Amino acid sequence: MTLSTVPRRDPEISPVLVRLSVDPxxxxxxxxxxxxxxxRRSWEPFAGWWALPxxxxxxxxxxxxxxLAELQRIGLGDIWVDQLKTFDRPPQYVDGTLAKPGRDPRGRVISVAYFGLVPAHRKLGPACDGELHWTPLDELPELAFDHLEIVQYALWRLRNKILYSSVAFQLLPPEFTLTGLQKAYELVLGENLDKRNFRRKVxxxxxxxxxxxxTQNGTRRPARLYRFADRDFEFR
Incomplete structure (x- = not known):
């Protein structure tokens, strides 16, 4: 799904100041x-590259x-979201000359990353800052800045969090089947789960x-629908 929107610009960044970016x-x-x-960024740096919103x-x-303002701009202001980590790689200078660039070519910009889960039934709303696209994790293009590192860390964090919390339910619509719930766990964890053991535990x-x-699936046998009981759940 892609939204074509009005190009945006980042504020000017001084090479001698430290700025903060928010990257969900x-x-x-x-x-x-x-x-x-x-x-897809339509402005420098990394014009034409894919990046996190x-x-x-x-x-x-x-x-x-x-x-929250960024999430509201794309119609996702009410989703589950949590702070992830701070990413900082400042530029290095030797005798006043840039020896090794930092994570942002404009100067020192520290990224405060968040990660959030969008239910499968939700659609993106009108956006005003770029072209948005849902991209499969196994088909990621080259990303701007250090955003690939941020995505990989977010996935690692999600795979750990899903084992000791009920966060996986944030990926599902209000009503779901046990098969759909198991599929969500399998897709996040990257492994197949035993159907009988999974259902018993849930x-x-x-x-x-x-x-x-x-469910109403035509000739297929209808499956029972469930909803989240809004309580803690440890899968491990």
């Missing part, structure tokens, strides 16, 4: 594959507010509630 890594499930949201934090705005935990409704 947003995951969703599309056609039984884990995807991440990318934006994000923004330079203004001096009079809190980081979380900048992040049902015994009380983390799902049967809705009384069933």
């Amino acid at each position: 890594v947003l995951f969703t499930l599309v056609n039984d594959r884990l995807h991440v949201l990318l934006r 994000g923004a330079i934090n203004s001096a009079n705005q809190q980081l979380k507010d900048t992040m 049902l015994d935990s009380g983390v799902v509630i049967e809705t009384g409704s069933h």
Whole structure:
């Protein structure tokens, strides 16, 4: 899914000042594959490259507010999101000469990364800052800055968090099948799970509630639909 939007520009960055950027890594499930949201930059640096959606934090705005503003701009202001990590690789100078560039060619920019989960049924809203595209994780292009490193770290963090929390339910629509829930776990973890053991663990935990409704798949046997019970769940 792609949204063509009005090009944007980053504020001027002084090479002698430290600036902060907010870079959210947003995951969703599309056609039984884990995807991440990318934006094609239409401005320098890295014009024409794919990158994470994000923004330079203004001096009079809190980081979380900048992040929420970016999410609201693309219609995802109410999704689950958590702070990930700070990424900093400053440029190195020798005798006043640049010896090794930092993570941003404009100067020292520290990235405060977040990661969020977008339910499979959600659609992107009107955006105003670039071209947005859901990209399969196994087909990532070369990314601007150090955004590939950020995406890889976010995936590692998600794979760990999914084992001791109920965060996987944030990838699902309000009503789902146990097969759909298991598929979400498998796509995030990158491995197949035993169907019987998975269902027993989920049902015994009380983390799902049967809705009384069933799927309507034509000639296929209807499957029971469940909803999240809004409680903790440890899969490991």
